[in-house]
Amino acid sequence: AQSVTQLGSHVSVSEGALVLLRCNYSSSVPPYLFWYVQYPNQGLQLLLKYTTGATLVKGINGFEAEFKKSETSFHLTKPSAHMSDAAEYFCAVSYPLTGNQFYFGTGTSLTVIP
Amino acid sequence: EAQVTQNPRYLITVTGKKLTVTCSQNMNHEYMSWYRQDPGLGLRQIYYSMNVEVTDKGDVPEGYKVSRKEKRNFPLILESPSPNQTSLYFCASKAGNSYEQYFGPGTRLTVT
Numbered sequence: 001a002q003s004v005t006q007l008g009s010h011v012s013v014s015e016g017a018l019v020l021l022r023c024n025y026s027s028s029v030p031p032y033l034f035w036y037v038q039y040p041n042q043g044l045q046l047l048l049k050y051t052t053g054a055t056l057v058k059g060i061n062g063f064e065a066e067f068k069k070s071e072t073s074f075h076l077t078k079p080s081a082h083m084s085d086a087a088e089y090f091c092a093v094s095y096p097l098t099g100n101q102f103y104f105g106t107g108t109s110l111t112v113i114p
Numbered sequence: 115e116a117q118v119t120q121n122p123r124y125l126i127t128v129t130g131k132k133l134t135v136t137c138s139q140n141m142n143h144e145y146m147s148w149y150r151q152d153p154g155l156g157l158r159q160i161y162y163s164m165n166v167e168v169t170d171k172g173d174v175p176e177g178y179k180v181s182r183k184e185k186r187n188f189p190l191i192l193e194s195p196s197p198n199q200t201s202l203y204f205c206a207s208k209a210g211n212s213y214e215q216y217f218g219p220g221t222r223l224t225v226t
Contacts, residue, residue, distance in 0.1 A: 009154070032213055043118070043204055043217030044157075051213060090156060094213070100145060100164055101172060102215070104157040 003027075004091050006105035014113045019063075019078040021108045023091030026072065031093035033074040035065055038088040038107075047089075050074065061085070086112045116141045118218035120205050126224045127195060135190045135221050137205030144210035146188035147172070148180065150201040151220075157204065163188055164210070195225040 007022040025031055032051045036044040048059025055067040061084075065076045074091060091105040118139045127133055139146065147162035149172075159172030163182040177199055179191040188207075192199060202222050206215040 004156075006156075034213070041220075043219050044206075044215075045217070046214050049213055092157075100147075100162055100170070102147070102159055103173070104149075106154055106156040 004093050004103050004105040006089075006091050006108050008108055009106065010109045010111070012111040012113055013081045015083055016080050019076070019081045019085065019110065021076040021089050021091075021110065023065075023074045023076065023105060024072050025074070025091075025093050027093075027095070029095055030067075030069055031095050033065075033067060034092040034094075034102075035059065035063070035074070035076050036090045036092060036104075037061075038090065040087075044090065047076070081110075081112045083112050083114065086110055116216070118205055118207055118216050120203075120218040120221045122221060123219065124222050126226065128226055129196055130194050133192050133195060133223075135192075135203060135205075135223070137188045137190065137218060138186050139188075139205075139207040139216070140186065141207060141209070141216065142185065143207035143216075144185070145215075146182065146205065146207045147215070148178070148188070148190050149204045149206065150174065150199075151204060152201050160190070160203075195223075197225050199223065200225050 003026045005024045034049045035047040050067045058064045094102045121136045144165045148160040149157040151157045158174045161180040163169045205218040208215045
């Protein structure tokens with residue numbers, strides 16, 4: 001079965017500190033990878049995605065993520081956290097042959113401390 | 115404004131009383147999907163549709179039905195709701211050749 005693991009259901013960082021949210025997938029076939037953000041009482045918004053090409057991808061709001069095939073990882077980073085980054089973050093995958101099914105991780109709640 | 119709308123946003127109902135949650139998108143997207151979000155479980159896909167009259171099961175289809183008679187609408191039907199279907203439901207859509215899904219605002223369903 002396809003699976004996505006997000007290490008750490010809650011992460012706290014100080015304002016201005018590095019944000020690192022972890023995501024690992026388990027499959028022998030490299031997937032398409034996504035990070036979504038969910039603000040309170042809202043739907044999900046796509047932050048960034050990796051399908052093919054450059055393994056370091058940049059998204060909105062200063063976030064970026066790097067696809068590492070050898071580590072089956074797609075960790076999300078941001079150099080300097082802002083208060084407005086406080087939200088729930090979800091990693092998700094889909095696969096080239098079954099591109100219309102999406103599998104989400106359990107989410108990481110990010111708290112930014114002033 | 116491009117958007118996915120869901121109605122109702124909040125619903126409290128009783129076990130066994132049939133209900134429908136509507137989803138509509140104005141972006142002419144071919145693909146639409148339903149998810150449920152539960153604490154500690156993330157989002158799980160219920161059903162998806164690649165186009166009109168084409169629907170497929172996701173990971174957790176039991177207890178749900180869908181239909182896609184028009185491109186813009188993708189209602190989620192619970193014929194006989196049970197308390198374990200208490201959840202936050204999201205509808206999403208995307209263009210057929212895109213990977214970016216657009217999500218609705220969610221419907222919070224409570225079944226007592």
